[in-house]
Amino acid sequence: MAFDSxxxxxxxxxxxxxxxxxxxSIAASFHVPVRVVGVVGQDxxxxxxxxxxxxxxxxxxxxxxxxxxxxxxxxxxxDMNEAKTLTTALNVFEHFDPKLSAKHRESPYVxxxxxxxxxxxxxxxxxxxxxxxxxxxxxxxxxGKPDELKQTLKRVDIxxxxxxxxxxxxxxxxxxxxxxxxxxxxxxxxxxxxxEHGAWLFAGEEMFIAPxxxxxxxxxxxxxxxxxxxxFVGHLAGAGVSRDLxxxxxxxxxxxxxxxxxxxxxxxxxxxxxxxxxxxxxxxxTELEAREKRFLTMMTI
Amino acid sequence: MAFDSxxxxxxxxxxxxxxxxxxxSIAASFHVPVRVVGVVGQDxxxxxxxxxxxxxxxxxxxxxxxxxxxxxxxxxxxDMNEAKTLTTALNVFEHFDPKLSAKHRESPYVxxxxxxxxxxxxxxxxxxxxxxxxxxxxxxxxxGKPDELKQTLKRVDIxxxxxxxxxxxxxxxxxxxxxxxxxxxxxxxxxxxxxEHGAWLFAGEEMFIAPxxxxxxxxxxxxxxxxxxxxFVGHLAGAGVSRDLxxxxxxxxxxxxxxxxxxxxxxxxxxxxxxxxxxxxxxxxTELEAREKRFLTMMTI
Numbered sequence: 001m002a003f004d005s006x007x008x009x010x011x012x013x014x015x016x017x018x019x020x021x022x023x024x025s026i027a028a029s030f031h032v033p034v035r036v037v038g039v040v041g042q043d044x045x046x047x048x049x050x051x052x053x054x055x056x057x058x059x060x061x062x063x064x065x066x067x068x069x070x071x072x073x074x075x076x077x078x079d080m081n082e083a084k085t086l087t088t089a090l091n092v093f094e095h096f097d098p099k100l101s102a103k104h105r106e107s108p109y110v111x112x113x114x115x116x117x118x119x120x121x122x123x124x125x126x127x128x129x130x131x132x133x134x135x136x137x138x139x140x141x142x143x144g145k146p147d148e149l150k151q152t153l154k155r156v157d158i159x160x161x162x163x164x165x166x167x168x169x170x171x172x173x174x175x176x177x178x179x180x181x182x183x184x185x186x187x188x189x190x191x192x193x194x195x196e197h198g199a200w201l202f203a204g205e206e207m208f209i210a211p212x213x214x215x216x217x218x219x220x221x222x223x224x225x226x227x228x229x230x231x232f233v234g235h236l237a238g239a240g241v242s243r244d245l246x247x248x249x250x251x252x253x254x255x256x257x258x259x260x261x262x263x264x265x266x267x268x269x270x271x272x273x274x275x276x277x278x279x280x281x282x283x284x285x286t287e288l289e290a291r292e293k294r295f296l297t298m299m300t301i
Numbered sequence: 302m303a304f305d306s307x308x309x310x311x312x313x314x315x316x317x318x319x320x321x322x323x324x325x326s327i328a329a330s331f332h333v334p335v336r337v338v339g340v341v342g343q344d345x346x347x348x349x350x351x352x353x354x355x356x357x358x359x360x361x362x363x364x365x366x367x368x369x370x371x372x373x374x375x376x377x378x379x380d381m382n383e384a385k386t387l388t389t390a391l392n393v394f395e396h397f398d399p400k401l402s403a404k405h406r407e408s409p410y411v412x413x414x415x416x417x418x419x420x421x422x423x424x425x426x427x428x429x430x431x432x433x434x435x436x437x438x439x440x441x442x443x444x445g446k447p448d449e450l451k452q453t454l455k456r457v458d459i460x461x462x463x464x465x466x467x468x469x470x471x472x473x474x475x476x477x478x479x480x481x482x483x484x485x486x487x488x489x490x491x492x493x494x495x496x497e498h499g500a501w502l503f504a505g506e507e508m509f510i511a512p513x514x515x516x517x518x519x520x521x522x523x524x525x526x527x528x529x530x531x532x533f534v535g536h537l538a539g540a541g542v543s544r545d546l547x548x549x550x551x552x553x554x555x556x557x558x559x560x561x562x563x564x565x566x567x568x569x570x571x572x573x574x575x576x577x578x579x580x581x582x583x584x585x586x587t588e589l590e591a592r593e594k595r596f597l598t599m600m601t602i
Binding site: 175177206298 | 510517556559595597599
C-alpha cells in the first residue's frame with residue numbers, strides 16, 4: 001500500500017493511492033474474492049480500506065503500523081516506458097513483516113508481490129496447501145539478493161516480470177532465451193511484461209504473444225504491471241487452474257494461461273488511463289467486457 | 302535496386318544487394334509472379350537479374366543506365382529501430398523515370414515503392430485497370446512534397462508506412478488517430494509498420510494488431526518494411542482481393558487484409574536474420590510454412 005506522487009507528460013498527481021496490493025487486488029476482485037496482506041501507516045484513509053472490503057477484498061491482513069505509509073515520488077518522460085524514481089520513503093514498509101492468519105494460510109492461490117525474496121519465501125512456507133504460486137520481483141532484489149531470490153524461485157510456479165528484469169535475472173537480452181533460463185530456475189511458466197507492447201507468455205512448448213490494448217491516451221503507467229498480475233492470477237483462480245494441470249493436460253494449461261494473459265492486458269489498459277488506481281476504482285463489469293470483446297476482435301485473424 | 306553498406310550491432314556488410322524492389326519482389330514472388338520497374342547502373346551484376354528471373358520475377362522493366370547503382374550507407378545502433386544514414390549516393394536513381402511497357406500497364410496489382418510521389422502518380426495514371434494499389438512513402442517526401450503526396454494518396458487503396466511516418470503525415474502521435482486522419486486522405490486501409498513490435502492494420506471498423514515474429518537474433522533490419530509489403534501485396538494478389546471487396550464483403554476484405562499482414566510479418570522476420578537480401582534468397586517454402594504455422598500458434602488464444 002502506498003501513496004504515490006507522479007509526474008508524466010500528461011500531468012501530475014500528488015499523494016494518490018497506489019501500491020501493488022491496491023492495483024492487484026482490485027483487478028483480481030473482478031474474478032474472485034481476494035485476501036491481502038500488507039502494511040499502512042496511521043495516515044492511511046480508513047474509507048479506502050472500507051471501499052476495498054465492499055469489493056470483496058478481505059483487508060484483515062492489512063496491518064496499520066505507527067508512522068507513515070510508504071511514499072513513492074516518480075516521473076515518466078518520453079514514451080513513458082520507464083519510471084524515474086525521485087524519492088522513496090519506505091516509512092512503515094521498511095520493517096514490514098507479513099503476518100498471516102489461519103485463513104490466509106489456507107489460500108489456494110498465492111501472489112507474491114515485489115518484496116524482499118526472503119519475505120516471499122517466508123510467506124510461501126506458511127501457506128500450506130497452495131495450488132498455484134505466482135511471483136513478481138524487481139531489479140533491486142535481482143541485483144541485491146540474487147541468492148535469496150533464486151531460493152524463492154525454486155518454489156514459484158509462474159514468474160511475472162518485465163522485460164528489463166527478465167534480462168537482468170537471466171543475463172540474456174534476447175527474451176526468448178531469457179525465459180528459457182528463468183524456467184530452468186524453477187518456474188514452469190514465465191510472463192514477460194512489455195508495457196505498451198503487450199506481454200509474452202512462456203508456458204508449455206510454444207510462446208504466446210499478447211499485444212497490449214491500444215489506449216487513446218496514456219496518462220500514467222504506474223501500477224500497470226500489478227494490475228496485469230491481478231487480473232492474470234484472478235482469472236486463473238476463477239477458472240480453478242492449478243499447477244497440476246500443466247502435467248495433466250498441457251493444452252488446457254497453456255490455453256488457460258493465454259486467456260489469463262489477455263485478461264491481464266485488458267485490465268492493465270484501464271489502469272494507465274488515469275493516475276493511480278482512479279480508473280480501476282470506477283471500472284465496471286460492462287465496460288470491462290466490452291473492451292474484452294473489442295480486444296479479441298483486434299487480435300484474431 | 303541498390304547496393305547497401307550496413308553496420309549494425311551484429312556486424313557489418315559492404316555493398317550487399319538491397320533496394321525496395323529486391324526485397325519486395327522476392328517476398329511477393331512466393332505468392333504470385335512479379336513485374337518490377339526500376340533502374341540499376343552498369344556495375345550491377347547481371348547474374349542477379351537472372352536469378353530474379355528464375356524466381357518468376359519479370360525484370361524487363363529494370364533499366365540499365367549509364368553510371369553507378371544507387372548506394373546507401375547506413376548504421377543501426379541500440380535496439381536497431383531506426384537507421385542512421387551515413388551516405389546516400391543516388392547515382393542513376395537521381396534521374397529515374399519509370400518506363401512502363403504495355404504489359405506493365407495491364408498489371409492488376411500495383412505497389413508504389415517509396416519514390417517521388419509525382420512519379421508514383423505518373424505510374425498510376427499509366428496503369429489502366431488496376432484492382433488494388435498499395436503505396437509506401439517516407440519522411441523525405443512527407444515533408445518535402447506534401448501536396449504531391451496528397452494527390453497520390455487520393456488514388457491509393459492501401460498505404461503501408463512505419464509509425465514515425467504515420468505520425469509525421471497525419472500530425473498525430475497517437476497511431477489510432479493518425480490512421481483515421483490518413484484514411485480521410487484517400488486510402489481505405491492503412492498498415493502501420495512498427496518494427497520488432499509488429500504492425501497495426503486499419504481496415505473496416507476495427508483495427509488488427511499483428512505482433513512480429515520474435516527472431517532469435519536480429520542481424521540487419523534493412524528491408525524489413527519492403528519485405529513486409531511484398532508478402533502483404535503478394536498475398537492479396539494471390540487471393541484475388543481487389544478494392545471492390547471492401548464494399549461487397551467488408552468481413553472478407555478485413556479478413557483477407559489481416560491474413561496478408563500476418564504473411565508480411567512472417568516474411569519480414571526472415572529478412573532481418575541476415576544482411577541485405579541474403580536470408581530471403583535462401584528461404585524456401587517449407588521453412589516459410591513452418592514459421593507461418595508456429596506464428597499462428599503464438600498469436601492464437
